[in-house]
Amino acid sequence: xxxxxxxxxxxxxxxxxxxxxxxxxxxxxxxxxxxxxxxxxxxxxxxxxxxxxxxxxxxxxxxxxxxxxxxxxxxxxxxxxxxxxxxxxxxxxxxxxxxxxxxxxxxxxxxxxxxxxxxxxxxxxxxxxxxxxxxxxxxxxxxxxxxxxxxxxxxxxxxxxxxxxxxxxxxxxxxxxxxxxxxxxxxxxxxxxxxxxxxxxxxxxxxxxxxxxxxxxxxxxxxxxxxxxxxxxxxxxxxxxxxxxxxxxxxxxxxxxxxxxxxxx
Amino acid sequence: xxxxxxxxxxxxxxxxxxxxxxxxxxxxxxxxxxxxxxxxxxxxxxxxxxxxxxxxxxxxxxxxxxxxxxxxxxxxxxxxxxxxxxxxxxxxxxxxxxxxxxxxxxxxxxxxxxxxxxxxxxxxxxxxxxxxxxxxxxxxxxxxxxxxxxxxxxxxxxxxxxxxxxxxxxxxxxxxxxxxxxxxxxxxxxxxxxxxxxxxxxxxxxxxxxxxxxxxxxxxxxxxxxxxxxxxxxxxxxxxxxxxxxxxxxxxxxxxxxxxxxxxxxxxxxxxxxxxxxxxxxxxxxxxxxxxxxxxxxxxxxxxxxx
Numbered sequence: 201x202x203x204x205x206x207x208x209x210x211x212x213x214x215x216x217x218x219x220x221x222x223x224x225x226x227x228x229x230x231x232x233x234x235x236x237x238x239x240x241x242x243x244x245x246x247x248x249x250x251x252x253x254x255x256x257x258x259x260x261x262x263x264x265x266x267x268x269x270x271x272x273x274x275x276x277x278x279x280x281x282x283x284x285x286x287x288x289x290x291x292x293x294x295x296x297x298x299x300x301x302x303x304x305x306x307x308x309x310x311x312x313x314x315x316x317x318x319x320x321x322x323x324x325x326x327x328x329x330x331x332x333x334x335x336x337x338x339x340x341x342x343x344x345x346x347x348x349x350x351x352x353x354x355x356x357x358x359x360x361x362x363x364x365x366x367x368x369x370x371x372x373x374x375x376x377x378x379x380x381x382x383x384x385x386x387x388x389x390x391x392x393x394x395x396x397x398x399x400x401x402x403x404x405x406x407x408x409x410x411x412x413x414x415x416x417x418x419x420x421x422x423x424x425x426x427x428x429x430x431x432x433x434x435x436x437x438x439x440x441x442x443x444x445x446x447x448x449x450x451x452x453x454x455x456x457x458x459x460x461x462x463x464x465x
Numbered sequence: 466x467x468x469x470x471x472x473x474x475x476x477x478x479x480x481x482x483x484x485x486x487x488x489x490x491x492x493x494x495x496x497x498x499x500x501x502x503x504x505x506x507x508x509x510x511x512x513x514x515x516x517x518x519x520x521x522x523x524x525x526x527x528x529x530x531x532x533x534x535x536x537x538x539x540x541x542x543x544x545x546x547x548x549x550x551x552x553x554x555x556x557x558x559x560x561x562x563x564x565x566x567x568x569x570x571x572x573x574x575x576x577x578x579x580x581x582x583x584x585x586x587x588x589x590x591x592x593x594x595x596x597x598x599x600x601x602x603x604x605x606x607x608x609x610x611x612x613x614x615x616x617x618x619x620x621x622x623x624x625x626x627x628x629x630x631x632x633x634x635x636x637x638x639x640x641x642x643x644x645x646x647x648x649x650x651x652x653x654x655x656x657x658x659x660x661x662x663x664x665x666x667x668x669x670x671x672x673x674x675x676x677x678x679x680x681x682x683x684x685x686x687x688x689x690x691x692x693x694x695x696x697x698x699x700x701x702x703x704x705x706x707x708x709x710x711x712x713x714x715x716x717x718x719x720x721x722x723x724x725x726x727x728x729x730x731x732x733x734x735x736x737x738x739x740x741x742x743x744x745x746x747x748x749x750x751x752x753x754x755x756x757x758x759x760x761x762x763x764x765x766x767x768x769x770x771x772x
Binding site: 205244249250251252253254292294424425426427428430431432433434435436437438439444445446447 | 492493494498499502522523524525526527528529530531533534535536538540543686687715735737738739740741742
């Protein structure tokens with residue numbers, strides 16, 4: 201059985217995009233060939249037993265020559281180790297996993313709304329939407345802590361021809377405030393929109409509230425602790441709406457859900 | 466003498482296994498989840514996620530947290546229940562030609578007995594593994610597995626309900642695990658498997674709150690291996706029935722250590738989460754070890770510890 205676990209994948213490039221944000225380009229043709237936007241990979245940060253578990257990362261970009269990118273902020277030991285990997289290192293990368301974004305058939309306008317590292321899958325998504333022959337309006341509303349965190353990412357979106365609007369916590373770039381406050385500035389309520397979002401829970405809750413009010417369909421990408429990424433450990437349970445004691449699993453049922461499938465509290 | 470193909474067959478009661486490598490309940494789903502990575506029919510047995518008579522939703526999140534060389538879990542025995550298991554999960558395993566051991570759990574002795582009766586007589590189930598780490602709801606929540614008398618009674622009740630081979634899975638959260646092992650042996654168990662997870666907890670110093678919603682959870686992974694190895698060694702000397710070793714097994718070398726300590730077979734648990742192919746890799750590794758050491762049968766390895 202040949203798949204991404206058969207052998208480790210080579211790191212082709214390691215970039216620092218700011219003081220604590222990193223992007224790894226990894227040679228993993230089987231993943232690059234089959235991945236859908238919104239799907240994720242499980243990456244082993246060390247070859248030993250500590251840290252023990254793989255870390256889930258949404259797929260940031262794939263290329264036709266077989267590379268896969270992940271984008272992450274250093275938040276703990278696993279990401280610190282990954283940040284220290286360099287070109288020529290090998291990592292065990294398992295995937296693609298989970299259920300990604302889906303597009304409505306009709307060509308409604310699309311807004312991709314990302315916050316922090318939740319921006320990662322939206323670049324892949326944007327490219328995929330453009331390649332699918334989409335002819336409506338496609339915009340990206342991106343939220344970050346500060347200008348340094350978002351500069352080069354914004355360029356990547358603009359490079360694809362996607363219109364962007366930025367909100368930063370400190371006002372060092374774009375709107376000084378929340379990314380949700382950009383929605384009604386950039387999304388004409390007279391038009392039909394579908395919204396695809398990934399970011400911190402409170403941000404996505406804000407996005408979902410506006411979408412509910414405007415009657416816009418919205419898909420959200422959820423993040424939880426995860427041990428296996430493939431439906432075995434059942435560690436990534438989240439409540440189902442209407443019955444808080446009934447659970448769904450982010451790794452298999454998601455990570456992308458319709459906003460109506462999520463409990464917003 | 467070159468050993469071409471060592472004999473890996475082992476026996477637990479009337480249960481014949483083609484090799485000693487099994488999956489630990491709760492780490493391998495219902496088998497199907499792993500079918501793209503593992504040849505299920507090649508494993509000694511697939512021990513499925515613990516089944517209760519009625520479906521259980523499991524605990525609220527967060528359910529897991531990583532710890533040094535291990536993880537804590539408080540999944541809460543989420544499972545589809547006996548009827549859906551028989552109708553939706555078992556047929557796949559039969560088609561895959563897997564040897565199936567069903568891990569069973571209940572809140573009372575009657576629960577265990579009723580479940581064993583329900584599972585008995587279904588083609589495709591080769592044995593039962595009894596999880597006695599669950600709290601006894603009728604007796605004020607004390608786990609069956611921490612009291613020799615209760616552990617024996619559960620085993621006897623299941624024994625009455627079925628002539629399938631019975632393996633009783635023991636909790637390490639006791640003062641003397643050999644006392645529990647002897648009790649379930651007296652109750653009619655064909656084997657014991659150990660260890661289940663060690664009770665632990667994790668605290669977030671920033672929020673001063675427990676990390677797990679359930680506050681406490683079961684520790685598993687390489688961190689528990691030395692404890693498991695010690696307990697397997699002790700139990701193997703205390704009982705006549707076969708012992709199945711579980712606890713932090715990640716490699717063939719780990720598995721071989723358990724066999725040397727006296728385990729007749731082993732179960733791979735948390736390692737399945739990191740590399741879903743671990744079981745098959747271990748199987749190959751055990752065979753290679755026997756060849757390198759010119760052993761024609763795994764029986765020569767089991768319990769070969771010299772102290």
